[in-house]
Amino acid sequence: MIFPESTEEVAKAVAACSAYRIPVIPFGVGSSIEGHLLAVRGGVSIDMTRMGKVLDIRAQDLTATVQAGVTREGLNRELAHTGFFFSVDPGANATIGGMVATAASGTNTVRYGTMRDNVLSLQVVTADGQVIRTARRARKTSAGYNLTQLFTGSEGTLGIITEVTVKLHPQPEAVAAAVVNFPDVKSAVNTVILAMQMGIALARAEMLDSLTIKAINAHSRTTLVEAPTLFLEFSGSPAQVQEQSGTLQALAEEQGGGDFQWATRPEERSRLWTPRHHAYFACIQLRPGCRSFTTDACVPISGLAECLSETVADIQATGLVAPVFGHVGDGNFHCLLLVDPGNLEEVREAEGLSHRLMQRAIRFDGTCTGEHGVGLHKIPYLEEEHGAGAVELMRRIKRALDPINILNPGKVVLVDGDEGRN
Amino acid sequence: MIFPESTEEVAKAVAACSAYRIPVIPFGVGSSIEGHLLAVRGGVSIDMTRMGKVLDIRAQDLTATVQAGVTREGLNRELAHTGFFFSVDPGANATIGGMVATAASGTNTVRYGTMRDNVLSLQVVTADGQVIRTARRARKTSAGYNLTQLFTGSEGTLGIITEVTVKLHPQPEAVAAAVVNFPDVKSAVNTVILAMQMGIALARAEMLDSLTIKAINAHSRTTLVEAPTLFLEFSGSPAQVQEQSGTLQALAEEQGGGDFQWATRPEERSRLWTPRHHAYFACIQLRPGCRSFTTDACVPISGLAECLSETVADIQATGLVAPVFGHVGDGNFHCLLLVDPGNLEEVREAEGLSHRLMQRAIRFDGTCTGEHGVGLHKIPYLEEEHGAGAVELMRRIKRALDPINILNPGKVVLVDGDEGRN
Numbered sequence: 001m002i003f004p005e006s007t008e009e010v011a012k013a014v015a016a017c018s019a020y021r022i023p024v025i026p027f028g029v030g031s032s033i034e035g036h037l038l039a040v041r042g043g044v045s046i047d048m049t050r051m052g053k054v055l056d057i058r059a060q061d062l063t064a065t066v067q068a069g070v071t072r073e074g075l076n077r078e079l080a081h082t083g084f085f086f087s088v089d090p091g092a093n094a095t096i097g098g099m100v101a102t103a104a105s106g107t108n109t110v111r112y113g114t115m116r117d118n119v120l121s122l123q124v125v126t127a128d129g130q131v132i133r134t135a136r137r138a139r140k141t142s143a144g145y146n147l148t149q150l151f152t153g154s155e156g157t158l159g160i161i162t163e164v165t166v167k168l169h170p171q172p173e174a175v176a177a178a179v180v181n182f183p184d185v186k187s188a189v190n191t192v193i194l195a196m197q198m199g200i201a202l203a204r205a206e207m208l209d210s211l212t213i214k215a216i217n218a219h220s221r222t223t224l225v226e227a228p229t230l231f232l233e234f235s236g237s238p239a240q241v242q243e244q245s246g247t248l249q250a251l252a253e254e255q256g257g258g259d260f261q262w263a264t265r266p267e268e269r270s271r272l273w274t275p276r277h278h279a280y281f282a283c284i285q286l287r288p289g290c291r292s293f294t295t296d297a298c299v300p301i302s303g304l305a306e307c308l309s310e311t312v313a314d315i316q317a318t319g320l321v322a323p324v325f326g327h328v329g330d331g332n333f334h335c336l337l338l339v340d341p342g343n344l345e346e347v348r349e350a351e352g353l354s355h356r357l358m359q360r361a362i363r364f365d366g367t368c369t370g371e372h373g374v375g376l377h378k379i380p381y382l383e384e385e386h387g388a389g390a391v392e393l394m395r396r397i398k399r400a401l402d403p404i405n406i407l408n409p410g411k412v413v414l415v416d417g418d419e420g421r422n
Numbered sequence: 423m424i425f426p427e428s429t430e431e432v433a434k435a436v437a438a439c440s441a442y443r444i445p446v447i448p449f450g451v452g453s454s455i456e457g458h459l460l461a462v463r464g465g466v467s468i469d470m471t472r473m474g475k476v477l478d479i480r481a482q483d484l485t486a487t488v489q490a491g492v493t494r495e496g497l498n499r500e501l502a503h504t505g506f507f508f509s510v511d512p513g514a515n516a517t518i519g520g521m522v523a524t525a526a527s528g529t530n531t532v533r534y535g536t537m538r539d540n541v542l543s544l545q546v547v548t549a550d551g552q553v554i555r556t557a558r559r560a561r562k563t564s565a566g567y568n569l570t571q572l573f574t575g576s577e578g579t580l581g582i583i584t585e586v587t588v589k590l591h592p593q594p595e596a597v598a599a600a601v602v603n604f605p606d607v608k609s610a611v612n613t614v615i616l617a618m619q620m621g622i623a624l625a626r627a628e629m630l631d632s633l634t635i636k637a638i639n640a641h642s643r644t645t646l647v648e649a650p651t652l653f654l655e656f657s658g659s660p661a662q663v664q665e666q667s668g669t670l671q672a673l674a675e676e677q678g679g680g681d682f683q684w685a686t687r688p689e690e691r692s693r694l695w696t697p698r699h700h701a702y703f704a705c706i707q708l709r710p711g712c713r714s715f716t717t718d719a720c721v722p723i724s725g726l727a728e729c730l731s732e733t734v735a736d737i738q739a740t741g742l743v744a745p746v747f748g749h750v751g752d753g754n755f756h757c758l759l760l761v762d763p764g765n766l767e768e769v770r771e772a773e774g775l776s777h778r779l780m781q782r783a784i785r786f787d788g789t790c791t792g793e794h795g796v797g798l799h800k801i802p803y804l805e806e807e808h809g810a811g812a813v814e815l816m817r818r819i820k821r822a823l824d825p826i827n828i829l830n831p832g833k834v835v836l837v838d839g840d841e842g843r844n
Contacts, residue, residue: 060723
């Protein structure tokens with residue numbers, strides 16, 4: 001394990017590893033969950049946490065340039081008094097470099113986009129230890145192949161990201177939070193679809209199923225109705241927020257939504273939303289001692305209600321405990337399959353369920369991973385999702401950019417030398 | 423020249439050309455301006471205009487899937503009664519496939535993004551005549567390398583785009599147009615920067631210099647003050663539009679803006695904005711019989727006023743007639759260098775000016791092409807913009823995806839066989 005403090009040190013390390021054909025695996029805070037960081041062929045872990053400098057904040061351009069080891073909370077602390085913020089929020093306090101590498105997203109993607117939408121330019125160390133920059137800092141460009149987007153989501157397999165220029169957003173003048181429950185998942189999803197069709201700029205739109213609400217009530221001592229529930233956020237000018245949350249309330253009521261609560265003052269908003277932020281921990285406590293297999297399906301939103309209802313039926317058939325919640329505005333949802341790791345039969349049931357869910361997501365014209373990435377675990381599904389021809393193109397790109405296969409080998413796509421290892 | 427009607431026909435043609443090593447160049451409506459379509463090594467032109475079917479409109483998902491030969495106006499006609507529209511508007515009635523290939527954008531990018539931001543998935547014929555799909559239809563995914571963005575902006579050099587799934591946007595309930603002039607370019611640019619910092623959702627923000635306004639007055643018989651002028655558009659709910667245009671007016675006045683005119687009714691908005699839409703033709707008529715060299719610099723918006731003022735000084739030093747206008751919210755501007763094509767000295771002056779402008783844009787941390795693409799003409803600037811290492815990665819990608827170099831050879835990056843041809 002090495003702890004570089006500069007791009008030059010990363011470049012030297014990679015050049016040396018290249019000369020000796022030793023694998024290199026970049027490491028941020030370790031919050032990825034698909035086995036991205038496992039050294040399946042050994043090698044050197046490049047811990048990026050000492051590359052933690054915010055290099056440049058340009059308020060007029062709405063951009064910030066940071067070293068890859070800066071965390072999203074760290075960046076937002078530096079931005080606190082500027083009137084701007086960095087939007088992508090995957091839950092964990094991940095590094096910006098790691099978030100680029102996995103094309104992370106999270107709760108406010110529906111308004112501000114994923115990491116892909118918020119990265120302008122990267123500095124990258126290539127497989128032979130050269131330093132390149134993928135783009136300049138203009139808001140748009142048509143100058144050649146889009147290397148920025150090629151490295152975004154490449155999970156350390158095409159190059160090591162050392163610096164990132166991200167977009168910033170103005171802090172909204174006003175924010176409102178709302179919580180509303182529904183008789184069924186379909187009416188909750190429909191409410192969000194209708195809002196998006198009307199152009200309501202939802203800042204966040206999270207749906208929690210009744211089991212998740214039950215877990216929250218137990219964990220946070222709340223008394224929420226145990227029914228499918230939307231946690232919503234609106235932002236903009238005070239008038240805009242008022243108008244949009246009013247429209248949303250009317251839409252929700254038409255769909256059978258009840259107990260509409262909303263809040264604008266920070267402490268009330270926080271009270272309303274805290275249960276959502278604690279949902280993961282609340283769910284884990286449904287079965288003390290359990291481990292959670294977390295799935296990450298994402299489908300076109302028109303198929304979300306049906307895909308969810310098939311999934312819940314499947315969960316019920318297995319008898320597993322598995323709360324479900326997700327970023328409904330993006331069609332992305334997570335099942336927390338709570339499993340006793342010592343119970344092999346349960347583990348097998350969970351694996352089967354997860355396998356069927358990924359196939360189902362693909363059948364709904366969706367993806368086996370909306371925001372967690374491929375890592376080790378999703379490799380077997382890429383051909384099913386993209387077809388053999390598209391995956392072969394990915395392999396050709398991997399070979400072209402990392403001919404001796406030292407960059408996080410055995411992840412995303414398998415090339416010569418990896419075959420048969422997974 | 424061939425006129426395929428289906429992806430299969432394109433695939434067969436490319437497979438045959440591959441077998442005989444004959445170049446293939448896809449053709450939409452021919453509105454690109456960087457020499458993208460020139461058959462520098464001969465070959466077959468694949469005219470996509472008979473692939474003009476809108477295949478699928480999904481209102482709930484806000485997506486449409488079209489054959490590559492559908493034009494943007496054609497798609498919007500099909501969408502007219504749905505309440506949704508396709509946003510990207512480069513001026514010309516280009517094909518959607520061509521707009522993907524060049525990563526096109528235009529006047530409403532500041533609100534709705536470029537083609538890159540509006541493409542979800544592509545069907546592509548690869549160099550060996552295989553058909554692949556780059557992604558499924560979920561709103562986001564982390565499943566492997568981003569082939570969608572790699573083909574977007576690849577100008578026919580990595581594959582032939584045959585089908586495109588784009589994002590749609592809800593038709594705004596209300597739209598307002600405004601026109602306001604300024605004592606100088608800097609105050610006009612500052613007004614837009616401040617608006618963006620405040621989170622005002624400008625739908626369009628175009629700046630025209632005083633020479634462009636003079637051309638418009640002559641062409642459209644208007645009486646606009648011949649000063650740097652912003653053409654603006656706001657959209658949203660009626661209350662939102664009213665609030666945002668009011669805030670903008672106050673900002674503009676603080677910056678010395680005068681003669682603020684605004685309109686909400688369609689015919690008045692059209693009257694106000696028509697001069698902007700005719701700006702290109704008005705400018706051309708400043709010198710009847712001339713040809714226009716159109717530049718395409720794009721810089722971080724904080725440097726825009728300075729980059730523009732250096733450019734205008736440079737124009738004045740040459741004595742050329744060259745109106746300037748641009749998408750100021752993106753930092754992108756075009757100079758129309760109006761040249762008598764028979765006057766070799768003028769042509770050389772224009773080439774020199776264009777050369778210095780591209781270097782200036784790069785010096786301002788910007789790009790030599792914001793939205794027109796590389797084609798033939800911008801190839802010499804790619805190394806200056808991206809560095810030799812990044813361009814070498816692009817070459818490796820080209821070789822990996824098109825090993826015998828038959829896909830629009832000699833464009834974007836030069837590989838073995840192309841060298842010395844440009």
